[in-house]
Every structure is written in C-alpha cells, then in structure tokens.
Amino acid sequence: MTDWLNYHHLLYFWMVAKEGGITRAAELLHLSQPTLSTQIQKLEKSLGVKLFERKGRTMLLTDTGQTVFRYADEIFNLGRELTDAVRGRASDESLRLMVGIPDVLPKTMVYRLLKPVLEMEENIKLVCYEGKLNDLLSDLAMHRLDVVLANSRLTPDLNVRAFNHLLGQCDVTVLGTAEMAKKYRTKFPGSLNGAPMLLPTQNTTMRRALEQWFDDTDIRPETMHEFEDSALMKVFGQAGAGMLAVPTPLAEEIEKQYSLKTVGRIPEVTERFYAISVERRLKHPAVVTISETAKASLFEDPVEEG
Structure with a gap:
C-alpha cells in the first residue's frame, strides 16, 4: 500500500522553516515546542531524510529540506487559492x-x-x-x-x-576595452587571428557556433579564459582580460554597463x-x-x- 504524505506534518515543517525556528512556529500553531519537534521528526522519518540541521540555537534547512520547503510553499499557496475560489472571492495572489x-x-x-x-x-x-x-x-x-x-x-x-x-535569432557582436577596440577594429574580423578572447565553455551553443565560424574562416584567436557564467565573463572583459562575443541586441546595454566598446559584428554567428x-x-x-x-x-x- 502506498504511504501517503501527512499534510499536518508538512504544515508544521513549513511553518518552522518560514519562521526560522520552533519557538515562533509553536506560538502561531498553538502547540507546545516538544509536540512540534516530535511532528517534525515524524515527517523526517516518513521521508527518510533530515530536513533541518542545528547550528547552535538556529535550525537551518538541509539541501533536501530546501527542496521540500519549495514544494510545501507551492502546496499551501495553492490551498489558499483553492479556498478563495470555492468561497467565491478573488484570490489576492497574482x-x-x-x-x-x-x-x-x-x-x-x-x-x-x-x-x-x-x-x-x-x-x-x-x-x-x-x-x-x-x-x-x-x-x-x-x-x-x-x-x-x-x-x-x-x-x-x-x-x-x-x-x-x-x-x-540574432547575430553576435565582439566587445572589448577601448584600447582593444582601437587595436582590433581595423581589418576585423581577420584581426581576431591570435587576438585574446574570452569564450563560453564547451557545453554552450555560443561556443559551438563561434568555433564553427573560426574553422570556416581559418581564424585562430588565443583563448585566454573560458566561462560558463556570462556575467563573470563580462567582468573579466571589463578588466581587459580579453574580448568577448555577445548577442547583438544586448551589445549597447553591455557596453554601457561594463564600459566596453564594439570591436566588430559577426553576422555569420547566430544564436536562437x-x-x-x-x-x-x-x-x-x-x-x-x-x-x-x-x-x-x-x-x-x-x-x-x-
């Protein structure tokens, strides 16, 4: 027989997680602290995982606890919306x-x-x-x-x-510091041969598109650093560690935000x-x-x- 989730236990867990501890949650639920602790332990036992870990007097959610809290939050928000709908009044939820x-x-x-x-x-x-x-x-x-x-x-x-x-879809624009833009803008894109570049990591569509274009044009830039996080790559670009390619619709905004300049545009490299x-x-x-x-x-x- 399937083990059903005890939603009372889930509600107690949710309240403790929201309020950051047993004391405040027990007051709101009108339960004693030992009773509330026991209910949380029963939920942990039924799920077979630890939901909280204690750091001094503070109760912190474990990684699994954070996942359970996210689901509980959705469940009880939906429950409130359901009650509002059945009672015929508009929910205050967006x-x-x-x-x-x-x-x-x-x-x-x-x-x-x-x-x-x-x-x-x-x-x-x-x-x-x-x-x-x-x-x-x-x-x-x-x-x-x-x-x-x-x-x-x-x-x-x-x-x-x-x-x-x-x-x-859009093509990409290469950006760099003012000094780099002045140096590599002339004879672009051929000027990228041997030029310092910051590239996305291999698991990205942008990297694959750029490498295909490099192969097609026989351009071999010097890969200085690789980034999965595009925001971090822009910070390195701002510091002058190399040039980077960004979606053209974003180029002007990125130029202003990171004090970069346009080196050139590559219509052949597109991102969808x-x-x-x-x-x-x-x-x-x-x-x-x-x-x-x-x-x-x-x-x-x-x-x-x-």
Whole structure:
C-alpha cells in the first residue's frame, strides 16, 4: 500500500522553516515546542531524510529540506487559492509565471525577455528558477514550471514531451576595452587571428557556433579564459582580460554597463532563443506576451520554425 504524505506534518515543517525556528512556529500553531519537534521528526522519518540541521540555537534547512520547503510553499499557496475560489472571492495572489532559466543563459537576455511581463495590465508574479537545462526540462514535464527559456532546442533524445517555440535569432557582436577596440577594429574580423578572447565553455551553443565560424574562416584567436557564467565573463572583459562575443541586441546595454566598446559584428554567428513549454500552442498570457514582444521588437531577425 502506498504511504501517503501527512499534510499536518508538512504544515508544521513549513511553518518552522518560514519562521526560522520552533519557538515562533509553536506560538502561531498553538502547540507546545516538544509536540512540534516530535511532528517534525515524524515527517523526517516518513521521508527518510533530515530536513533541518542545528547550528547552535538556529535550525537551518538541509539541501533536501530546501527542496521540500519549495514544494510545501507551492502546496499551501495553492490551498489558499483553492479556498478563495470555492468561497467565491478573488484570490489576492497574482497570476504566477513559473520560469526555468538555464544557468548558461545570459541574465541580460533573460531580463529583456521577461521585461514585457512586468508591463502587462494583468498583475503577474514571476517565480524564476535557475539550473541545468535537463533538470529544468524534467520540472517542466512534471508541470512544476510553466516555461523554460533556452538558447538551444529541445531534442528528441531528452525524452521530454514538450514543444519548442522560437522567439527569434540574432547575430553576435565582439566587445572589448577601448584600447582593444582601437587595436582590433581595423581589418576585423581577420584581426581576431591570435587576438585574446574570452569564450563560453564547451557545453554552450555560443561556443559551438563561434568555433564553427573560426574553422570556416581559418581564424585562430588565443583563448585566454573560458566561462560558463556570462556575467563573470563580462567582468573579466571589463578588466581587459580579453574580448568577448555577445548577442547583438544586448551589445549597447553591455557596453554601457561594463564600459566596453564594439570591436566588430559577426553576422555569420547566430544564436536562437526559445520558449519551451508542454503546450503545442502557448496559452499562459505572460508566455504569449514574451513570445509576441520578442518577435516584434527584441530580435532584428525573427525566423519561422520549420
């Protein structure tokens, strides 16, 4: 027989995690502290994991505890919304958009894609989760996320039933310090041969596209450093450690933010951006807004998916 989760125990855990300790949670729940501690221990025993670890008088969530808290938070927020709906009154909760963001996706691009949601007439609450693409797609398949933003397509080998919605594509622009821009702008892109470059790590679509272009043009830059975090790469670029390639729609903003200058534009290197959802046709109003705005104004060259 299946072991059912005791939601009373889960509620007690949730309250302790929210309030940061047994004392305050016991007061709100009108329970004694020993009783509350016992209920938490029963939940840990039923799940077979430790949810808290003590540091002095402080109770800290373990990694598993943080995961359980995230689920509990959703469960009890949904429960409140359900109660409001049944009682016939509007929920004070905003419409939520649960977004998965791969850790390799440039955060400036993420903001540009999500910004139209903040300007919608309908009040939307964004909940953004960052992680590895495969993990986010698993959460999407389990309906824990509404959409995953990505710069690569969902492929059949991942065995996830979801659909790619192309938002648009763009080429890239190479940026560097003012001194580097002055030096390498002349005779670009041939000037990149032997030039110091900061590149994304091998597991990114941008890196693969750049290397293909390097091979096609017989250009061999000197790879100074490699980064999975694009924000960290920009900081190194600002410090003069090398030049870097960024999506062209973001180039002007990145120039201002990191005091960089344009060295040159590479039309042959393109990057595509997708909204991946379990729906063949987008339905969530915020995701529809993201898609329509991206195609209309963010990307110069949106393309139709074949």
